[in-house]
Amino acid sequence: xxxxxxxxxxxxxxxxxxxxxxxxxxxxxxxxxxxxxxxxxxxxxxxxxxxxxxxxxxxxxxxxxxxxxxxxxxxxxxxxxxxxxxxxxxxxxxxxxxxxxxxxxxxxxxxxxxxxxxxxxxxxxxxxxxxxxxxxxxxxxxxxxxxxxxxxxxxxxxxxxxxxxxxxxxxxxxxxxxxxxxxxxxxxxxxxxxxxxxxxxxxxxxxxxxxxxxxxxxxxxxxxxxxxxxxxxxxxxxxxxxxxxxxxxxxxxxxxxxxxxxxxxxxxxxxxxxxxxxxxxxxxxxxxxxxxxxxxxxxxxxxxxxxxxxxxxxxxxxxxxxxxxxxxxxxxxxxx
Amino acid sequence: xxxxxxxxxxxxxxxxxxxxxxxxxxxxxxxxxxxxxxxxxxxxxxxxxxxxxxxxxxxxxxxxxxxxxxxxxxxxxxxxxxxxxxxxxxxxxxxxxxxxxxxxxxxxxxxxxxxxxxxxxxxxxxxxxxxxxxxxxxxxxxxxxxxxxxxxxxxxxxxxxxxxxxxxxxxxxxxxxxxxxxxxxxxxxxxxxxxxxxxxxxxxxxxxxxxxxxxxxxxxxxxxxxxxxxxxxxxxxxxxxxxxxxxxxxxxxxxxxxxxxxxxxxxxxxxxxxxxxxxxxxxxxxxxxxxxx
Numbered sequence: 001x002x003x004x005x006x007x008x009x010x011x012x013x014x015x016x017x018x019x020x021x022x023x024x025x026x027x028x029x030x031x032x033x034x035x036x037x038x039x040x041x042x043x044x045x046x047x048x049x050x051x052x053x054x055x056x057x058x059x060x061x062x063x064x065x066x067x068x069x070x071x072x073x074x075x076x077x078x079x080x081x082x083x084x085x086x087x088x089x090x091x092x093x094x095x096x097x098x099x100x101x102x103x104x105x106x107x108x109x110x111x112x113x114x115x116x117x118x119x120x121x122x123x124x125x126x127x128x129x130x131x132x133x134x135x136x137x138x139x140x141x142x143x144x145x146x147x148x149x150x151x152x153x154x155x156x157x158x159x160x161x162x163x164x165x166x167x168x169x170x171x172x173x174x175x176x177x178x179x180x181x182x183x184x185x186x187x188x189x190x191x192x193x194x195x196x197x198x199x200x201x202x203x204x205x206x207x208x209x210x211x212x213x214x215x216x217x218x219x220x221x222x223x224x225x226x227x228x229x230x231x232x233x234x235x236x237x238x239x240x241x242x243x244x245x246x247x248x249x250x251x252x253x254x255x256x257x258x259x260x261x262x263x264x265x266x267x268x269x270x271x272x273x274x275x276x277x278x279x280x281x282x283x284x285x286x287x288x289x290x291x292x293x294x295x296x297x298x299x300x301x302x303x304x305x306x307x308x309x310x311x312x313x314x315x316x317x318x319x320x321x322x323x324x325x326x327x328x329x330x331x332x333x334x335x336x
Numbered sequence: 337x338x339x340x341x342x343x344x345x346x347x348x349x350x351x352x353x354x355x356x357x358x359x360x361x362x363x364x365x366x367x368x369x370x371x372x373x374x375x376x377x378x379x380x381x382x383x384x385x386x387x388x389x390x391x392x393x394x395x396x397x398x399x400x401x402x403x404x405x406x407x408x409x410x411x412x413x414x415x416x417x418x419x420x421x422x423x424x425x426x427x428x429x430x431x432x433x434x435x436x437x438x439x440x441x442x443x444x445x446x447x448x449x450x451x452x453x454x455x456x457x458x459x460x461x462x463x464x465x466x467x468x469x470x471x472x473x474x475x476x477x478x479x480x481x482x483x484x485x486x487x488x489x490x491x492x493x494x495x496x497x498x499x500x501x502x503x504x505x506x507x508x509x510x511x512x513x514x515x516x517x518x519x520x521x522x523x524x525x526x527x528x529x530x531x532x533x534x535x536x537x538x539x540x541x542x543x544x545x546x547x548x549x550x551x552x553x554x555x556x557x558x559x560x561x562x563x564x565x566x567x568x569x570x571x572x573x574x575x576x577x578x579x580x581x582x583x584x585x586x587x588x589x590x591x592x593x594x595x596x597x598x599x600x601x602x603x604x605x606x607x608x609x610x611x612x613x614x615x616x617x618x619x620x621x622x623x624x625x626x627x628x629x
Binding site for chain 1: 350351352353519520521523524525526527528529530534539542543
């Protein structure tokens, strides 16, 4: 299948003013640094990483929702979304919708559920009132809510129900791409599974393409077709799901995967935790070499001097590490 | 269509945040007392002069007749004018000035605060410096200058009070906008295609409103006090009666017949107290973080 979404060299910078107040020279924080990826129609790309890795910024940039300076290209069906002006933006927003992280803050507390779900239709389309009502009723059913509940206010719903409202809102304009910004991380584990199943069912039903942001690799494993791992604004590894989970090449990915808890005692025996000591570098003062070098257990001198580029290390498997050779992780020696 | 799980049976009644706030307010005794007083005062201001049609400027009896004598319930002032009638007519003027000055305050304050809080950056810097300029002006002096320069008409007095007291509303609005602006539902509305003006006035403002409502309610009270202060100093429209003006004109005789000053003073006191009680009740009812206290 063809690439629906093609992100090329996307960077997002924010101006920050440090000490010195009004007259201080602004410096720039590069939250997302020159990343590229593609997503095929009907598939799910997961972007994983720790807090501050830039994964949410990257995803929200695709939906044109960040205030920073954005450069690069975001092609949706071949059309660049970044230079769009107001009218074209309306068209684009119909095609790209977002499911937000926290269902407790993503629904306007002063609006009724039906008004929240209908808002994209009101602002972006010129459908008639009866058409919109029909769509909203259908969406309530599709996400597993009773249409009778549509007059209620957000605080009268549970967390899982609220996230269903958020999903119904994202679906209302029949989008091509849905950005899921950690859609289950604020929910109970039992509810997480329900919402993930709902998202998967809706994906096959409506042929949706997801960009799925998460820090929970268990969730990612359940949801995605391919995975991009971000660290300090860079993609450090990008591969198909199986290939990434079975054979993580970048030391950071390997460390992340080794931290996923397992219920299987056999598996627990086999795997040893790879600990990554220390803190990430100051995002305002990034090292010139590999950004992970300061915490990497196998870093060498060249890692600190030369920043590695994302290079092909297997079929559909890319990693940004000097030490990766032919689908072999530099950690292979010390892991088992 | 298939669902993943069964969901609670539909809840029968939709309860808006506003109806819940009223529920809170209703159970707050002091707020309800304040509201009751306020309703009485407003009714007196509207219907009093109709039921008691004595002209407040007519000299009806000898000066300084104590309350209750000769059928004058509240007595007469230094010119022999009926105090009860003055209080009733004065209530209209006082309340109208209080209310309209509060409206001026809210219109200026919310506009400035909303723009500053929404756009941030240079817009905010400029608007907040502008606000601080008004904040450091001595309020009474500045309003006296305005009234003295442009004449002591009711609209000018209202404007003078409004122009010196909008800064508090602007600062509250700005901070609320800054808080609400960061919430995800604002970004969700943006993703749904809402324009900036829609975000400001239809999404953020309703959610930023509670502390602004409380502040504006208290603003009515302080505007009444401010007007009383100006009238006391003689900066008032001589063609209408207000409570402050009654105090101001009788102040020379405060030692001989104190009731001419005490009675309008009490009227101001009770009104401002009622407004403060209502404002406090609104604060408790509208601010969910304080509810648990």
